[in-house]
Amino acid sequence: MAQFLKCPHHVFDSNKVYYHVYVYxxxxxxxxxxxxxSIEAKKLVEDDGxxxxxxILDKSNNKLRMYGSAKELAENLKxxxxxxxxxRLFQSSTYPFNASxxxxxxxxxxxxxxxxxIYTIIHNIALHTINHExxxxxxxxxxxxxxxxxxxxxxxxxFVEFDEKMFDEIEKEMREVENKTHEQATxxxxxxxxxxLNKNYAAIISKVRELNPTIWDDGMANAFLEQLQPLSNxxxxxxxxxxxxMLIDSYIMNCIEQIMAKRATLFMSTRKSCPITVRLFEDxxxxxxxxxxxxxxxxxxxxxxxxxxxxxDGSVPNAMNFEDVKAEFGNxxxxxxxxxxxxxxxxxxxxxxxxxxxxxxxxxxxDHFFEFWRNLxxxxxxxxxxxxxxxxxxxxxxxxxxxxxxVEKLFRRHLQKEQYFLGSGFCFxxxxxxxxxxxxxxxxxxxxNAKKNGFTAQDxxxxxxxxxxxxxxxxxxxYAEAVYEGIYKAKKKRYLRTxxxxxxxxxxxxxxxxxxxxxxxxxxxxxxxCKRVFGYKCEHCEKEKDVQKTPDIQDSMxxxxxxxxxxxxxxxxxxxxxxxxxxxxxxxxxxxxxxxxENELKMSKDQLKEMQQKITNTEKELSYLKKENEKIVxxxxxxxxELAELKEELNNEKETNQEKEExxxxxxxxxxxxxxxxxxxxxxxxxxxxxxxKLLDRITDLSANNRKTSKIDEETxxxxxxxxSVISKNAPLIIDCLICSSQIKAGQEVIRCPLCKRRFHSNxxxxxxxxxxxxxxxxxxxxxxxxxxxPGI
Numbered sequence: 190m191a192q193f194l195k196c197p198h199h200v201f202d203s204n205k206v207y208y209h210v211y212v213y214x215x216x217x218x219x220x221x222x223x224x225x226x227s228i229e230a231k232k233l234v235e236d237d238g239x240x241x242x243x244x245i246l247d248k249s250n251n252k253l254r255m256y257g258s259a260k261e262l263a264e265n266l267k268x269x270x271x272x273x274x275x276x277r278l279f280q281s282s283t284y285p286f287n288a289s290x291x292x293x294x295x296x297x298x299x300x301x302x303x304x305x306x307i308y309t310i311i312h313n314i315a316l317h318t319i320n321h322e323x324x325x326x327x328x329x330x331x332x333x334x335x336x337x338x339x340x341x342x343x344x345x346x347x348f349v350e351f352d353e354k355m356f357d358e359i360e361k362e363m364r365e366v367e368n369k370t371h372e373q374a375t376x377x378x379x380x381x382x383x384x385x386l387n388k389n390y391a392a393i394i395s396k397v398r399e400l401n402p403t404i405w406d407d408g409m410a411n412a413f414l415e416q417l418q419p420l421s422n423x424x425x426x427x428x429x430x431x432x433x434x435m436l437i438d439s440y441i442m443n444c445i446e447q448i449m450a451k452r453a454t455l456f457m458s459t460r461k462s463c464p465i466t467v468r469l470f471e472d473x474x475x476x477x478x479x480x481x482x483x484x485x486x487x488x489x490x491x492x493x494x495x496x497x498x499x500x501x502d503g504s505v506p507n508a509m510n511f512e513d514v515k516a517e518f519g520n521x522x523x524x525x526x527x528x529x530x531x532x533x534x535x536x537x538x539x540x541x542x543x544x545x546x547x548x549x550x551x552x553x554x555x556d557h558f559f560e561f562w563r564n565l566x567x568x569x570x571x572x573x574x575x576x577x578x579x580x581x582x583x584x585x586x587x588x589x590x591x592x593x594x595x596v597e598k599l600f601r602r603h604l605q606k607e608q609y610f611l612g613s614g615f616c617f618x619x620x621x622x623x624x625x626x627x628x629x630x631x632x633x634x635x636x637x638n639a640k641k642n643g644f645t646a647q648d649x650x651x652x653x654x655x656x657x658x659x660x661x662x663x664x665x666x667x668y669a670e671a672v673y674e675g676i677y678k679a680k681k682k683r684y685l686r687t688x689x690x691x692x693x694x695x696x697x698x699x700x701x702x703x704x705x706x707x708x709x710x711x712x713x714x715x716x717x718x719c720k721r722v723f724g725y726k727c728e729h730c731e732k733e734k735d736v737q738k739t740p741d742i743q744d745s746m747x748x749x750x751x752x753x754x755x756x757x758x759x760x761x762x763x764x765x766x767x768x769x770x771x772x773x774x775x776x777x778x779x780x781x782x783x784x785x786x787e788n789e790l791k792m793s794k795d796q797l798k799e800m801q802q803k804i805t806n807t808e809k810e811l812s813y814l815k816k817e818n819e820k821i822v823x824x825x826x827x828x829x830x831e832l833a834e835l836k837e838e839l840n841n842e843k844e845t846n847q848e849k850e851e852x853x854x855x856x857x858x859x860x861x862x863x864x865x866x867x868x869x870x871x872x873x874x875x876x877x878x879x880x881x882x883k884l885l886d887r888i889t890d891l892s893a894n895n896r897k898t899s900k901i902d903e904e905t906x907x908x909x910x911x912x913x914s915v916i917s918k919n920a921p922l923i924i925d926c927l928i929c930s931s932q933i934k935a936g937q938e939v940i941r942c943p944l945c946k947r948r949f950h951s952n953x954x955x956x957x958x959x960x961x962x963x964x965x966x967x968x969x970x971x972x973x974x975x976x977x978x979x980p981g982i
Contacts, residue, residue: 193313193356194290201287204231206238208279209266210245213538214253217568223248233325239263254638255567255691256537265535272533272540274305276336278550278613286312286332292351296469296527300351304342307349307455308335310356315445318363326438330404334442337403338449341457343547345485348466348528349455362448370440377436378429385428390417393432400439403446465489465525469511470542470608472532472553475717477608478514480507481545486525487518506544506551508608537563541613551610555716561590566698567691573633576660580705591708608716631657636691643684646673649693656694662701668724672696675723696723876928876973883925926950928973944977 207225214222228244243259256262270279275288290306290313302310312335321327377396384392394414398405405413416431449456467478467486484497491497514522532553533540539556543549565571577583634656639648650666658665672693673685680689699722703709710729713719719727924933926949933939939948949972970978 193310193317193360194292201234201238202231203229203234203238203241205279205287206234206241206266207245209238209270210242210262212279213262213266213269213535214256215564215568217564218252221249221252237263237267242266254636254687257686257688261536261688265537268533268535269538269540272542273303274339274543275541277548278541286335293348293528293530295466296529299526301348301464301466301526301528302351304347304349304455305339308339308342311335311359311445311449314356314360314363318360319366319441321441323434326434327441330438330442331445333404334445338456345545345547346466346468346482346543347463348526350464355452359448359452363445366441366444370437370444373440374433374436378433381432381436382429385425385432390414393417397432397435397439400436401442404438404442405435466528467525468530469527470508470530470532472608473717475608476511477508478511478527479545479610480509483509483514485545487521490521490524506610508610510607539613542610544610544612550613552613553716554609554611555713555718555721557611558713558716558718559721562699562702563695566695570633572661572698573657574630576631576657578660578663580661587702587706633657636687636694639685639687639690641684643686644690646670649673649690649697652690652694653697658694658698662698665697665701668697668700669693671724672700673724679723692723696725700725873973880925924948942972942975942977945972945975947972947974 204225207222207228211219211222222245228248229241234241239259242262246253246256246259246262253262256265271288273288273291276286286309288309290302290309293301293303295301312331315331316327319327377400381393381396384390384396394405394410397413398410413431413435417428465486467482470477470479488496511527530542532542534556538560539552541550541552544551636656637652644652646669649669649672653659653665653669676689676693676696677685685693703713703722703725710727713722714727714729719725719730925931926933928949931950933948933950937950939950941948972978
């Protein structure tokens with residue numbers, strides 16, 4: 190479903206890109222646009238028009254540098270043109286449905302679609318699901334059919350509940366269109382073949398127009414006829430191909446219309462069955478509704494004859510804060526679905542909003558204010574052309590602007606905090622042109638390009654002087670650093686470019702104007718636009734902050750005893766002075782002294798008031814400093830705590846690492862000992878295996894050759910161990926050393942194990958065959974056969 194909400198890229202043609210750029214840029218810059226035919230022929234685009242925009246920028250004589258790169262301008266245009274019924278404002282007849290549809294949320298959590306956006310979804314589903322050889326023709330015919338029907342939604346803005354299952358069903362039906370229409374067109378072509386052979390083209394056109402009169406009007410029919418007539422008798426196949434295409438197009442559009450007819454209530458204004466909705470505009474923290482739209486909804490809820498009427502003349506839609514709506518109408522509005530509608534803006538223009546009245550589009554008044562001044566400063570270059578240090582000469586001109594913006598009217602009606610709208614098509618330049626003829630024109634300089642590594646605050650100051658703005662605004666360079674800092678933070682890039690320099694020059698001039706005209710300050714503050722001017726400090730915002738910090742009661746409670754004593758003293762001395770007779774010298778002298786005393790008391794009272802005010806201001810400063818100090822202390826305490834936690838974590842990690850190192854060392858030592866034991870056991874095992882093998886061999890020989898031996902001497906039996914080999918009855922006894930496996934010869938010294946009676950070489954140093962035995966005796970004191978203790982050598 191999500192893919193059907195967004196407009197496909199390929200339905201956007203280069204002609205519309207050019208027109209959107211024309212509408213988006215400042216009126217004073219439009220003459221610098223190149224002629225469309227000199228850039229490129231009309232064609233569909235795939236990249237939101239970025240390539241086309243780059244060609245426009247290349248041939249605009251550097252007059253559009255304030256809009257940045259082609260990619261940035263394409264992104265801003267995509268935001269600017271993307272609103273419901275945009276084709277009405279841009280007067281698009283060929284590809285009107287090139288905006289994305291939006292699923293809105295209500296305050297109750299339900300999802301809604303604006304009725305005109307349903308046509309856009311149908312348009313997108315058809316383009317995604319229906320295969321057509323001639324894409325351009327499909328776009329044209331589809332737009333023609335849908336635009337002929339969208340007039341049914343003319344009237345107040347209406348919404349319907351979003352039903353995804355219903356659009357899934359529409360998609361499924363759309364996918365069946367191709368096969369169905371092919372069969373119908375084939376059958377109809379067989380019927381029309383006789384007219385082809387007779388060259389009765391009028392009958393063919395009549396039949397096609399009968400199939401779908403919406404798309405085959407006089408213009409389309411004549412264009413098709415011009416394709417058929419030049420073909421000769423030998424090109425009948427080509428004629429049939431043209432006719433078949435016409436039939437296919439007719440049946441496709443018929444199927445789409447039938448799909449829409451099954452759900453007729455979606456595609457027309459039906460006030461009785463349509464839910465009662467009101468758009469709730471959200472701009473940051475501000476939430477408000479159009480008064481006309483709210484009253485229309487309330488009138489639908491009303492069962493009596495009393496009707497709510499607005500005082501708007503239609504050109505300036507009134508608005509009402511949502512909190513005031515709830516306070517005034519209470520539970521009545523519970524039956525209304527408030528559709529959350531964000532206020533959208535591109536960098537240079539606000540996105541138009543469909544007004545309550547059909548065919549009208551509006552934008553917030555504050556956006557009109559900024560767009561007007563942008564054209565005045567960067568388009569007309571008012572303060573560069575008319576360099577005048579006497580600001581009073583500009584007064585009549587700016588008074589006219591106040592009337593245009595309804596500033597005075599608003600304040601007379603006590604609507605300082607109410608938002609309101611102005612028509613998006615209002616032309617400010619007409620008001621400007623009538624007022625500028627009174628002043629002498631100066632030569633102007635153009636904003637220069639920024640360096641490759643950006644520009645600095647000092648570069649901005651130099652640029653303001655170079656542009657001649659210090660003549661009208663001697664203080665303008667004082668705002669350069671604050672403006673530069675604000676733009677740099679908002680941009681969040683390493684270098685500020687030429688388009689950012691234009692923004693900086695604009696904001697510096699706007700701050701100077703605001704500081705000179707109090708009504709502009711009030712207007713901007715009431716419309717919540719103060720923060721949109723980089724580097725600007727709003728006095729009204731500062732006062733509101735002070736009021737929040739210091740309650741009004743605090744002033745009346747300061748030093749009441751001193752004031753009352755001063756007043757009583759004043760009354761005490763002033764009363765006799767008023768009743769004293771003029772003829773008495775003493776009285777006159779006392780009167781003079783009393784007057785002097787009274788004057789002194791008044792002076793002291795004024796001084797006391799001044800002191801009280803100073804004390805109050807000091808207390809405010811101290812209170813503010815205390816709060817700041819508390820914040821700093823809390824911040825430092827938090828940092829100290831975090832540092833302590835970090836140190837503790839590091840210490841824990843260090844201790845853990847030490848324990849791990851100790852375990853590794855211990856394991857390493859154990860491993861070394863284990864290796865030694867393994868080597869020892871391996872050596873012993875190898876020696877034992879050799880002895881066992883020799884014994885087995887000799888036992889085999891003994892059993893084979895000496896089976897008749899009957900009796901053996903007790904000593905012989907005693908020494909007939911696994912290490913001894915008996916060869917024959919009368920042969921001498923042969924005994925091997927169990928350690929070195931060499932023979933113990935007669936006369937060699939031996940050691941006898943007291944436990945198992947085995948014999949081993951004793952004096953191995955002089956034995957040529959007993960080097961291994963020497964090594965054994967060096968490291969061991971146990972018998973290798975039974976592990977019994979051996980006697981010392």
